[in-house]
Amino acid sequence: MSFTFTPERRAKLDALVTRYPKKQAALLPALRLAEEQAGCIDFDAMEHIAEILDVSPAKVLGVFTFYTHYRRPGTGKFLVQVCATLPCALRGAESVFDRLASELGIGQDETTKDGMFTLKKVECLASCGSAVCVQVNDDYYENITADKVPDLIRQLKEKK
Ligand code: FES
Structure with missing residues (x-):
């Protein structure tokens, strides 16, 4: 796994998680944080988020592909x-x-x-x-x- 959140973004995510009754509910902002950091969201980022939020990578992929606005690898400027x-x-x-x-x-x-x-x-x-x-x-x-x-x-x- 080559993607990991920077300490600053990880701290942001940890703070966001506390706003929700279940940490899994922070999935959308977690994806946004990964996108901000890397410019797009790849499988490594999805696995990293899955591990942090204690959900399956398939769940993260399902949410990621449902929303069209997240940037995939290869997306233009x-x-x-x-x-x-x-x-x-x-x-x-x-x-x-x-x-x-x-x-x-x-x-x-x-x-x-x-x-x-x-x-x-x-x-x-x-x-x-x-x-x-x-x-x-x-x-x-x-x-x-x-x-x-x-x-x-x-x-x-x-x-x-
Ligand atoms: S139909 Fe709502 S913005 Fe196009």
């Missing part, structure tokens, strides 16, 4: 998530996704060769009133249309 749930779908999410795919030259769950962009369709991002919503890393881009996609990509490339 910009994780571009397009909401595809009904309100966004009705306002053109499919055409936004297709334009992103076309401009970036990648499809669902793919990463550009330069490692800059990973593209995903995801479920509701909880910003339905500003559909179409696109989340890039921790930032929301709202009221996105297919025509706004080239400008969005340009803005992101300027952040390099």
Whole structure:
């Protein structure tokens, strides 16, 4: 096992665990702490978390794969998530996704060769009133249309 929390993050996790009636309930923040530390969550990190929280690695993997927002190994610098749930779908999410795919030259769950962009369709991002919503890393881009996609990509490339 090559992943272990830094002493600071381990102390944070230990403090978080005390907030819950069962330490297993701290699984989501534990995954977030691992992601913050390593930039993504790999199997070693999941095993480490399983050991700390006294749950099976399969349970950690199940929770990790249920949520789309955690970064997998190989995820690009910009994780571009397009909401595809009904309100966004009705306002053109499919055409936004297709334009992103076309401009970036990648499809669902793919990463550009330069490692800059990973593209995903995801479920509701909880910003339905500003559909179409696109989340890039921790930032929301709202009221996105297919025509706004080239400008969005340009803005992101300027952040390099
Ligand atoms: S449906 Fe897209 S943010 Fe809720």
